[in-house]
Amino acid sequence: MPRNKTVGNLALVGYDDIFNVENGNVDGERVVQIPLAELHAPEFHPFQVNDDEAMNRLAASVKENGVREPGLVRPRADGGYELICGNRRKRASELAGLRTMPVIIRELDDVRATAAMLGNLEQRERILPSERAWAYKVMMEALNHNGVKGEIHAYEIMVERTGVKKSQLFRIIRLTEVIVTLLDKVDTNQLAFNPAVELSYLTQTEQRAVAEAMAVHGVKPSLSQAVRLKKLKQDGKLTLEAIDLMLSEEKKPPKGEPTGSARYRRYFPANYSPKQIDEVIVGLLKDWKARAAV
Numbered sequence: 001m002p003r004n005k006t007v008g009n010l011a012l013v014g015y016d017d018i019f020n021v022e023n024g025n026v027d028g029e030r031v032v033q034i035p036l037a038e039l040h041a042p043e044f045h046p047f048q049v050n051d052d053e054a055m056n057r058l059a060a061s062v063k064e065n066g067v068r069e070p071g072l073v074r075p076r077a078d079g080g081y082e083l084i085c086g087n088r089r090k091r092a093s094e095l096a097g098l099r100t101m102p103v104i105i106r107e108l109d110d111v112r113a114t115a116a117m118l119g120n121l122e123q124r125e126r127i128l129p130s131e132r133a134w135a136y137k138v139m140m141e142a143l144n145h146n147g148v149k150g151e152i153h154a155y156e157i158m159v160e161r162t163g164v165k166k167s168q169l170f171r172i173i174r175l176t177e178v179i180v181t182l183l184d185k186v187d188t189n190q191l192a193f194n195p196a197v198e199l200s201y202l203t204q205t206e207q208r209a210v211a212e213a214m215a216v217h218g219v220k221p222s223l224s225q226a227v228r229l230k231k232l233k234q235d236g237k238l239t240l241e242a243i244d245l246m247l248s249e250e251k252k253p254p255k256g257e258p259t260g261s262a263r264y265r266r267y268f269p270a271n272y273s274p275k276q277i278d279e280v281i282v283g284l285l286k287d288w289k290a291r292a293a294v
Helices: 015-019 055-065 087-095 111-117 129-144 151-162 166-177 180-187 194-197 204-217 223-234 240-248 260-267 274-293
Strands: 031-035 071-075 081-085 100-105
Touching: 015 194, 055 087, 071 087, 081 087, 081 100, 087 100, 100 240, 129 151, 129 166, 151 166, 151 194, 151 204, 166 194, 180 194, 180 204, 194 223, 204 223, 204 240
Parallel strands: 071 100
Antiparallel strands: 031 100, 071 081
């Protein structure tokens, strides 16, 4: 999925015309069967199509019942059709061994095509953070290209349409400033949403350094660390060395978890003092180091 491209050539039309595009049948339109080979994914598509468990379930349903809801396409200048809505249904059809798929053919400009694509956002079984971020970014750009005056007003309209608070909308859209390596980690729960938002204020080079440090040290930045990195960036003091040093630091154990020699108390006799426990552990580590060097 291209994450650094947005839809251009947006015509000036009303907001209701943009975001209230229907995906069902309408007067004068009919559902037709189109060969899968003639259906092409849009140049920009915020949603991923993965061969995961959900796709397997969809493919099984399609194989048994067919595609119940037609896709939406528009003709392409160089032949075939651009599949605006229904890319997951197309992939399920392929897995089910079908050769055609029911679609509605409609003449759509870029604005209405984008609106129809994003209209399926809340209907998906699972929406990845990256998908939602790019979908909201495209919504915002469509508003800005269609006569909405001022960023604040645009956010107010999006709050009304999505039900998401303005502050949260802003943070979700910030994810589009995160490099793909880190954004993939957000999608796979290897990096939490809030730290990722803070890291979005770093340059791409600095974000790549974060990703490298995560791999080297086997860690993921905490919110506190991400905030500190952002602060260093704002103060002009952030270096690649500082990034590696911060992510290599030992994190505090969860609240209530024993620290120091108390963590190993259960392995020793009750009458052992903390000093005795430390001496035994150090001795074992020295023995291990000596044997490992042989």
